[in-house]
């Protein structure tokens with residue numbers, strides 16, 4: 001359909017200059033937004049070439065976010081599973097408790113560069129909303145967060161956090177009232193306020209250049225993990241595993257390893273109640289289409305109407321996936337596996353008891369996949385799992401699922 | 407340009423371009439009411455689950471239509487039946503990229519041609535993504551109607567006009583449908599700028615709700631688009647909306663059709 005990707009030797013050189021990863025990606029936005037998207041791209045290119053931008057980004061990641069995040073050898077989990085050695089990349093230890101802040105730091109620096117004075121964002125689990133509200137507070141910019149009304153109800157602690165941080169939280173009542181609808185509403189607000197507002201998109205979705213710039217900001221995860229595993233083990237891992245909602249934590253871990261063909265890469269999609277029931281696995285259960293500014297795999301009916309996703313994890317409850325993941329799926333570089341609500345709940349509890357780490361429900365999906373895979377691999381193998389966030393935000397959801405009254 | 411568009415914009419007065427959502431209320435009756443009330447061009451909205459560029463009125467219309475089970479096949483059937491009843495009124499399908507491209511641009515263009523559709527407006531396929539629909543539509547003789555907005559600067563305008571047909575739709579406010587109204591001075595200035603750059607007729611829409619507003623715009627533009635105000639009548643009156651739609655359309659058409667005489 002579109003140009004072949006210009007990737008003679010490297011899987012890391014995408015997207016092309018029109019924002020395409022193979023047939024995926026692109027800039028499917030209303031004309032009102034188009035000039036702004038082009039402007040954003042120009043500013044991003046300039047920022048990339050500016051050592052001062054990188055220096056400021058690195059300074060904030062180190063001193064504000066607390067990077068590098070540790071790479072933790074989960075010995076008790078490893079012993080319990082009796083197979084490959086499992087390392088956890090501890091994004092849960094970042095300021096605000098997830099990987100989301102890496103991207104927010106990068107984007108708010110871009111917003112400042114562009115002279116924008118207001119910040120908006122969409123959020124599902126509330127992690128991206130909290131991270132955005134946090135950087136907005138840090139830079140003294142007013143901030144509005146769009147959040148589906150269903151998510152507002154199931155992520156109350158994060159809603160309160162955002163408000164404490166000074167953000168206005170708009171509960172979105174349209175559609176299924178979850179992440180997809182929050183993104184629609186954020187886009188509607190943006191289109192009416194393009195002159196002064198910067199939209200901090202929380203994952204590797206949206207129109208080009210968002211999937212690229214979010215990936216670049218999140219790649220610190222994989223860059224660090226690579227260095228850390230070389231130091232700890234003197235070699236690269238055999239496998240990477242990360243949960244995939246839109247796919248930002250996953251691509252952040254994966255991207256620096258894409259050209260290391262000996263490293264197997266596994267993305268974990270939320271299978272909800274199972275692939276024949278309600279789920280959020282766009283690759284396993286969807287097909288290519290256009291939503292939120294890019295072409296990618298989507299859950300949809302035969303007329304191209306988007307169907308509602310379901311996952312116990314609000315951060316994975318999205319009917320699409322970042323376009324680069326769609327491409328990595330189609331070319332076979334990354335394997336995507338489904339994990340159900342129930343499996344994630346079990347792993348949530350297991351990691352908590354074995355390692356003293358309460359993972360986010362999103363991250364628990366990746367742990368579940370590791371539990372499935374590790375025992376099938378020899379003890380000489382090494383797996384890095386992205387612990388993308390901490391689970392404090394999820395304790396009410398988990399209690400509810402376990403029938404516990406708090 | 408299709409001959410129906412050419413004829414509609416060759417009339418001695420500006421055109422009323424009237425929008426309703428397919429599958430919302432009694433669509434066939436409402437379409438007839440638009441024609442009877444004096445609409446010169448009809449835009450039929452294709453419902454989508456995620457209408458990112460629409461305000462609450464059209465969002466709700468989309469959801470009402472989809473809740474009734476409206477399919478793409480139903481919409482083409484509605485269009486084809488309209489074409490049978492109204493051989494001369496230009497018909498435009500307006501909607502979002504995913505329903506239009508899910509079976510391929512060629513399929514969509516062929517269905518449009520079969521149903522007697524004259525033009526297509528796709529909100530989220532900007533000039534940069536033209537290959538998605540543009541070549542297929544042009545090959546099938548369907549006009550791809552492009553949008554220009556307050557953010558479309560002079561440098562960008564030629565790209566927007568390249569491959570455009572039918573008429574140029576000027577979105578008068580940076581925003582979503584059915585909300586703010588633009589300052590008349592900004593519309594005058596923008597229409598002058600657009601008309602200097604293209605021979606296509608220029609129609610102005612977004613936020614136009616009253617005959618007074620429509621008449622003001624019609625003094626400078628070739629057409630005025632009204633959508634949300636009509637869709638709200640369908641919301642209010644349901645299956646019995648047609649007489650209300652016709653009456654309101656007539657007040658709009660009268661205001662628009664006589665605007666230039668009054669001005670002169």
Ligand SMILES: Cc1ncc(COP(=O)(O)O)c(C=O)c1O
Pocket residue numbers: 098099100124125126127128202203204243244245246247248249250314315316360362363388389390
């Ligand atoms: C902890 C955590 N992990 C993963 C995700 C999924 O997002 P992404 O796929 O963009 O990393 C979220 C989203 O809210 C999250 O909070």
